[in-house]
Amino acid sequence: MILPIVQYGDPILRKRCQRVKAVTEEFEVLVKNMLETMHDAQGVGLAAPQVGIDVRLAVVDVSHDPECVSLLRVNGEEAQLEDIMPLVFINPDFELSGEKERMEEGCLSIREIRTEVKRPSVVSGKFGQLDGTEIELEADGLLARVIQHETDHLNGVLFVDRVSTAAKITLRGKLKRLKDVY
Numbered sequence: 001m002i003l004p005i006v007q008y009g010d011p012i013l014r015k016r017c018q019r020v021k022a023v024t025e026e027f028e029v030l031v032k033n034m035l036e037t038m039h040d041a042q043g044v045g046l047a048a049p050q051v052g053i054d055v056r057l058a059v060v061d062v063s064h065d066p067e068c069v070s071l072l073r074v075n076g077e078e079a080q081l082e083d084i085m086p087l088v089f090i091n092p093d094f095e096l097s098g099e100k101e102r103m104e105e106g107c108l109s110i111r112e113i114r115t116e117v118k119r120p121s122v123v124s125g126k127f128g129q130l131d132g133t134e135i136e137l138e139a140d141g142l143l144a145r146v147i148q149h150e151t152d153h154l155n156g157v158l159f160v161d162r163v164s165t166a167a168k169i170t171l172r173g174k175l176k177r178l179k180d181v182y
């Protein structure tokens with residue numbers, strides 16, 4: 001089922017989401033619906049608060065571009081993107097490293113804006129899985145980028161919060177109008 005995607009201005013996008021304690025049948029349905037919703041919207045990531053649920057869960061699929069990562073290790077071993085896509089993760093716990101890179105970002109909850117955001121290039125840490133296990137993942141490129149963007153959503157942070165001061169000033173009017181529409 002395709003779910004409605006919450007838009008900028010909705011207070012749920014500003015909440016710090018709760019840890020997932022147990023994977024219920026209802027939760028599995030939510031994951032399935034989020035994957036369907038992300039693919040339907042042609043997005044590369046979607047976090048639970050974007051469909052109105054404040055839990056630490058997100059889905060990612062960057063498999064459209066097999067070249068988008070140069071570093072990918074799962075549980076300490078080199079892996080291929082197709083091995084882990086689409087990636088569903090709960091209660092992420094990771095560290096950031098590497099050079100900061102600029103990359104253009106957008107968001108299914110702020111469709112009117114695309115802008116460059118500077119973020120560290122490498123993510124490494126633990127990502128809870130639906131079967132109760134955790135995977136250790138180390139990645140760079142677009143995958144690291146999307147994981148950071150989606151995890152920000154779980155902390156009530158949006159990509160427009162992370163732009164430069166100059167870009168913030170440029171975006172201010174547009175964001176205010178979006179909020180007023182809401």
Ligand code: NI
Nearest residue numbers: 106107108109
């Ligand atoms: Ni987003």
